Amino acid sequence: MRQQQAIVLGGGGGVSVTLQAIPDTFHKTAIIAVTDTGRSTGLARTIGGDMPAPGDIRATIAATAQNRQFAQLLQHRFDGAGMADLAGMNLGNLILAGLYRELGNFEAAVAALASLAQSMVTVLPVSAVSTQLCAHLIDGSDYFGEFAVRAPHKAPIATCWLTPQAPALPAACQAIRDADIVFIGPGSFYTTLHAVLLPDGIRDALADCRAKVVFIANTTTQTGQTEHLDIVGHVAVMAALLGAGVLDIVILNSRPATANQIAFLDREGLRPLNIAPEDIDLITAMGVQVLAIPLSESDDSQRTLWNKQDTVRHDISALRSAILTVLS
Numbered sequence: 408m409r410q411q412q413a414i415v416l417g418g419g420g421g422v423s424v425t426l427q428a429i430p431d432t433f434h435k436t437a438i439i440a441v442t443d444t445g446r447s448t449g450l451a452r453t454i455g456g457d458m459p460a461p462g463d464i465r466a467t468i469a470a471t472a473q474n475r476q477f478a479q480l481l482q483h484r485f486d487g488a489g490m491a492d493l494a495g496m497n498l499g500n501l502i503l504a505g506l507y508r509e510l511g512n513f514e515a516a517v518a519a520l521a522s523l524a525q526s527m528v529t530v531l532p533v534s535a536v537s538t539q540l541c542a543h544l545i546d547g548s549d550y551f552g553e554f555a556v557r558a559p560h561k562a563p564i565a566t567c568w569l570t571p572q573a574p575a576l577p578a579a580c581q582a583i584r585d586a587d588i589v590f591i592g593p594g595s596f597y598t599t600l601h602a603v604l605l606p607d608g609i610r611d612a613l614a615d616c617r618a619k620v621v622f623i624a625n626t627t628t629q630t631g632q633t634e635h636l637d638i639v640g641h642v643a644v645m646a647a648l649l650g651a652g653v654l655d656i657v658i659l660n661s662r663p664a665t666a667n668q669i670a671f672l673d674r675e676g677l678r679p680l681n682i683a684p685e686d687i688d689l690i691t692a693m694g695v696q697v698l699a700i701p702l703s704e705s706d707d708s709q710r711t712l713w714n715k716q717d718t719v720r721h722d723i724s725a726l727r728s729a730i731l732t733v734l735s
Contacts, residue, residue: 410434411587414618416533416603418443418463420720421594423470425623426528428726430734433587435528437471438579439464440603442540442569444553451500457537458507460553463599464517464532465499472524481524514576531582534606536573540598542566556631557598559676563635567601575608583612588734592623593721596641597632604648619655621733622695623726626660626703626719630676638680639689646693654695658729660721662701668719677718700729 413433415425418440426435441459444452448462465481472478480498487494499520506516513535521530542550546562556567583589594600604610613620622645628634633641638659646654664672664679672678687697704722 412436412582412585414438414583414586414589416589416591416600416609417594418599418603419466419594420470421592421599421623422463422467424593424721424723424726425590426467426471427723428721428730429590430727430731436582436586437467437528437530438533438576438582438603438609439467439530440599441532441534442538442553442598442602444539448497448500450496451504452537454501454504456508458504458516459513459532459534459537461500461503462497464530465497465503465520467528467530468517468521468524468526469499471526471528471530473527474523474525477524481520514578529582531576531579533575533579533603533609534573535576536571536606538569538571538573538606540602540605541568541570542597543568553598553602557595557629559631561631564597564632567597567605569602569605573606575606575612577608580608580612583609583618584616586616586618589613589616589618589620590623590730591620591645593625595629595632596625596636596644600645601648610649610653614650614653619733620649620653621656621658622654623658623721624660625680626664626721627672627677627679629718634676634678637686638682639686641680642690642695643693646695652694656696656698656733657690658702658726658733659697659699660702661699662703662705664703664719665705672719679719698729698732700725700732702726702729 411433413429416438443460443462448460469478469481483498485493485496540553542556542564543566544562545565702725703719
């Protein structure tokens with residue numbers, strides 16, 4: 408009997424949460440964005456010889472690895488002791504750069520790293536081409552590179568593109584076409600979710616696939632990206648990017664943020680994406696089915712992330728319940 412196929416598009420922690428929430432009866436494939444330009448990732452791209460960004464791929468492999476000791480090594484960051492130039496450098500990014508130089512093929516390098524880690528899922532880069540994410544803002548200005556695109560204190564983003572424009576990995580497009588269910592997100596709205604959908608061929612594959620396409624919306628706005636968007640705006644922009652009739656379902660968080668979470672978000676310039684009574688009708692009018700359930704974690708503790716802003720994350724058990732509802 409053919410095993411059912413589940414696809415998750417995105418990057419970073421959001422993909423890992425969704426992968427854990429999908430039932431293990433599915434074969435799971437993660438298709439990961441490759442446009443990150445953080446310090447460690449940026450240096451690894453240069454060391455690798457202008458390779459696609461390794462950071463989100465390395466993080467996904469580490470999160471899904473059965474070899475937990477190797478997973479810890481992949482996530483290790485040097486503190487600069489003995490060599491200041493290595494401060495903040497991630498070992499997994501360096502390993503992937505080395506594999507890329509040895510094998511001369513980014514898809515093969517990712518597969519080799521996943522094999523060493525004994526990853527429980529198939530991890531694919533969305534493209535094997537080194538490319539950068541760019542954004543055009545509503546004030547007419549343009550920003551080049553992922554770090555600039557997510558920078559705070561600028562006008563709202565109007566559109567994003569890649570330079571150079573990159574073809575999607577053929578294996579990624581085929582995986583989407585063969586899928587029984589496709590999930591997008593959660594994740595940074597422009598710098599991850601748009602980035603993974605922009606390579607040529609990905610949106611065509613989503614339009615052609617027989618599977619339901621499900622958008623797992625974020626729980627909060629993001630500085631430099633979505634301060635101006637409410638939850639309806641998030642869905643509208645995603646639906647427009649995918650094209651008419653492609654997005655089938657959106658999963659929304661209906662749990663109000665706690666007082667501690669609201670205070671933390673306010674200090675970070677963020678706000679919860681609450682659902683107003685009319686929002687479900689507005690989204691339904693777009694032709695998108697809405698599943699709104701309490702999804703956010705209740706943990707008030709704050710995490711320290713490397714060069715990233717923390718938000719309110721999805722609870723894996725709650726997200727699994729939502730996914731089971733979608734699959735029923």
